[in-house]
Amino acid sequence: MPDSKNILSEEKLGILYLxxxxxxxxxxxxxxxxxxIREIFTEVSxxxxxxxxxxxxxxxxxFIAGADISEIADLNELNxxxxxxxxxxxxxxxxxxxxxxxxxxNGFALGGxxxxxxxxxxxxxxxxxxxxxxxxxxxxxxxYGGTQRLTYLIGRGKANELMMTGDMIxxxxxxxxxxxxxxxxxxxxxxxxAEEIIKKIMSKAPLAxxxxxxxxxxxxxxxxxGYQTEANSxxxxxxxxxxxxxxxxxxxxxxxxxxxx
Ligand code: COA
Numbered sequence: 416m417p418d419s420k421n422i423l424s425e426e427k428l429g430i431l432y433l434x435x436x437x438x439x440x441x442x443x444x445x446x447x448x449x450x451x452i453r454e455i456f457t458e459v460s461x462x463x464x465x466x467x468x469x470x471x472x473x474x475x476x477x478f479i480a481g482a483d484i485s486e487i488a489d490l491n492e493l494n495x496x497x498x499x500x501x502x503x504x505x506x507x508x509x510x511x512x513x514x515x516x517x518x519x520x521n522g523f524a525l526g527g528x529x530x531x532x533x534x535x536x537x538x539x540x541x542x543x544x545x546x547x548x549x550x551x552x553x554x555x556x557x558x559y560g561g562t563q564r565l566t567y568l569i570g571r572g573k574a575n576e577l578m579m580t581g582d583m584i585x586x587x588x589x590x591x592x593x594x595x596x597x598x599x600x601x602x603x604x605x606x607x608x609a610e611e612i613i614k615k616i617m618s619k620a621p622l623a624x625x626x627x628x629x630x631x632x633x634x635x636x637x638x639x640x641g642y643q644t645e646a647n648s649x650x651x652x653x654x655x656x657x658x659x660x661x662x663x664x665x666x667x668x669x670x671x672x673x674x675x676x
Contacts, residue, residue: 444527502560
């Protein structure tokens, strides 16, 4: 793993655990932390030993309380656009990662924190977690893809309400809206749930998992024909040994052993 000052990383049994580690600043995302996320996800794609990623925040209080406001209090039009594009690019790396990425949301997921959680493939929250896009309180809007991802996750009316009011919602409401997959009482429970999901995914054919990521994401790319992407991806799957293994194992009434090729 690349050297990280702001992110703790630990790999166990193929799962890379990332902890945003700026607890005294409620894990706010400064530029350096974003750069570390970029470097880590480049490594995740290249490293065959890493099969899945879980992202959480340090401590009990916050997942990520947003972009670091001390770094965005003095932007101009040009660097504001670059700031947004940089964050969007990095969060797209998470969203497009061919290995499953789950956010374990252990507290405040505000602004860029909610946006990062939404870029992950799934979200498991602790019951005390709070979600929101409070940028409007600062005279700005979400800039790391939040206007888009929140809208497709929870629909236009609710997305408008959350972004225009800047209100926070609790984990149960977030689950009812479709923003969160599961809500668990404690961080340990939430982590265990994320691990349970990831271990199940890790027992499947990795190429197929990557193809699911591409196809699901293609729904949200306006110029892409998602059905075509699906047909192409389906065809790619059948070129793999894992396809032969999966179908043979079914017919031979045994469990498949996938090799990721
Ligand atoms: N950027 C930079 N620093 C942040 C931060 C952020 N997004 N969110 C929290 N912090 C810092 C605080 O400045 C404070 O630092 P200090 O102890 O050096 O003064 C520390 O984290 C603790 O936060 P504090 O506000 O004292 O905690 P709280 O429990 O009273 O309130 C929040 C928690 C999350 C409600 C509040 O911190 C908040 O509103 N944060 C900003 C959220 C936001 O607008 N995010 C979107 C940014 S675009």
